[in-house]
Amino acid sequence: MSGLGRASVLLGAGTIVSRVTGLLRTVVLVGVVGSVGSRAADAFALANQLPNNVYAIISAGILTAVIVPQIVRESARSDGGQRFISALFTAGITLLLAVTAIVTLCAPLLISLYARDFSPAQHALATVFAYWCLPQIFFYGLYSLLGETLNARRIFGPFTWAPVVNNIVSIAGFLAIIAVFGGDLTDVEAWTPLAITTLGATATFGIAVQALILLFFWRRTGLRLRPDFHWRGLGFRNMGRLAGWTAAMVVVGQIAGIVQTQVATQASGTGASIAAMQNAWLIFMLPYSIIVLSIGTPYFTQISEHASAGRDDEVRQDVARSIRIISLFIVIAAVAVAVAAVPASRIFVNTPQDAVDAAPVLVCYLVSLLPLAVLFIVQRTFYAYDDTRTPFVFTTVQGAVVVLTALVASWTLPTPWLAAGVALGQSIAIIVQIVIATWLLHRRLGGIGTGSWLRAILRYAGAAIPAGAAGWLVYQLLGGDEGWTVSDKLLGAVGTGIVGLASLVVYLGVLALLRTPELAPALGMLRRVLPRR
Numbered sequence: 001m002s003g004l005g006r007a008s009v010l011l012g013a014g015t016i017v018s019r020v021t022g023l024l025r026t027v028v029l030v031g032v033v034g035s036v037g038s039r040a041a042d043a044f045a046l047a048n049q050l051p052n053n054v055y056a057i058i059s060a061g062i063l064t065a066v067i068v069p070q071i072v073r074e075s076a077r078s079d080g081g082q083r084f085i086s087a088l089f090t091a092g093i094t095l096l097l098a099v100t101a102i103v104t105l106c107a108p109l110l111i112s113l114y115a116r117d118f119s120p121a122q123h124a125l126a127t128v129f130a131y132w133c134l135p136q137i138f139f140y141g142l143y144s145l146l147g148e149t150l151n152a153r154r155i156f157g158p159f160t161w162a163p164v165v166n167n168i169v170s171i172a173g174f175l176a177i178i179a180v181f182g183g184d185l186t187d188v189e190a191w192t193p194l195a196i197t198t199l200g201a202t203a204t205f206g207i208a209v210q211a212l213i214l215l216f217f218w219r220r221t222g223l224r225l226r227p228d229f230h231w232r233g234l235g236f237r238n239m240g241r242l243a244g245w246t247a248a249m250v251v252v253g254q255i256a257g258i259v260q261t262q263v264a265t266q267a268s269g270t271g272a273s274i275a276a277m278q279n280a281w282l283i284f285m286l287p288y289s290i291i292v293l294s295i296g297t298p299y300f301t302q303i304s305e306h307a308s309a310g311r312d313d314e315v316r317q318d319v320a321r322s323i324r325i326i327s328l329f330i331v332i333a334a335v336a337v338a339v340a341a342v343p344a345s346r347i348f349v350n351t352p353q354d355a356v357d358a359a360p361v362l363v364c365y366l367v368s369l370l371p372l373a374v375l376f377i378v379q380r381t382f383y384a385y386d387d388t389r390t391p392f393v394f395t396t397v398q399g400a401v402v403v404l405t406a407l408v409a410s411w412t413l414p415t416p417w418l419a420a421g422v423a424l425g426q427s428i429a430i431i432v433q434i435v436i437a438t439w440l441l442h443r444r445l446g447g448i449g450t451g452s453w454l455r456a457i458l459r460y461a462g463a464a465i466p467a468g469a470a471g472w473l474v475y476q477l478l479g480g481d482e483g484w485t486v487s488d489k490l491l492g493a494v495g496t497g498i499v500g501l502a503s504l505v506v507y508l509g510v511l512a513l514l515r516t517p518e519l520a521p522a523l524g525m526l527r528r529v530l531p532r533r
Contacts, residue, residue: 132203367431
């Protein structure tokens, strides 16, 4: 088995466990705060999302776009990148501490910016939650610094498995809240200071553990971290130039996200809103994380190595091959989850009607699952060539489309459909973005095998049509929206699995009949994930 194959299987297994425990975490959280129509759920969802939003601006894009390729290059030096990485961590931790302190003090302003339509009581609750959650910025940054360095040195497992610990800690904390304070605390007035402290501290402590546990695996890098404030001559100025475009790109995305949140909060307390959108996105990200991150992350490291060595032919092959393999799995995932959208949504809501109300949000997000998967590879190929300006261009276009579609949804859709309209606008924007990004990368490299992977995707789509029909038929035979698959959270998960399995069996059968060349290596990778191997 190749190194990429082993890494993909390790990442895939870790991602599966991480996402499954993450789903359980969200199920328990819904038992605490509710989901559709819950003002308390929307307040906590916004507060707990703020650290991700702020961290994305200061660090997430920079790490992916700049640091991984830089570490790959620096590791080739005689000291294995020792001095560079120590200085990098010193600078990164200093920045994270300063930003975390400043942003936490600004919690009331951030809540007002994102949620203008919150009532005074809901605003106050969200603000207190934000004070507890915003320190997560530092731990998210530390987790990414440690994890991306491990990935760059081909130590892929810990970064993927660490979130499992966070999920376990969170589940224990949420269950304690249910035991002490009772469940389904959907009313804002039901939250006492002790209950707020317990929920906020649990959320942040889980992220802290997720980051700190990576230190136990640092010895494998062969590096010794030490404070180093001598930053001259290490290329930080060039990294700053590259990161400037990346940070600007993320800012564009966050501005668009503010508009989306402002529109979605108009439905808070009456229908699907922020919490429902986050839960739909969590389901959306399950196949994305398992498939795209587990396969694409090792490919990104390899693409960075080939780009650094000037082997453009191999980069083109890497891009085409990775897109073909990823798309084979992603196409059926999108179709199967769309068919099972109602039982899948039932996992994260408290009533069958809430599942029916939340399902359109999930379906609208799924429109962009395949384009987003392709974008993962295309965008990171630009990063491998130290080009962050071009991604800024096509991301700015995407941000403009997101804002426009969110505003159109606000002007034209009734309140119960606002969240679905915002999600559909997000998908349309991603489709526009990948079309532009692919064209620009094709021009830069003189071709990226676009014809080969587009033909492969068309084959996959053809096979997915009867597969989706089979899944839909199974769902109807199980009772449809009135059946047992939506009567309970656990049964919703079981029903989703049955519908998905039916779709997958038909899909693989059709691909086998078509003699799809990518099927054999894909199944080989899948077999290695099975427990017996």
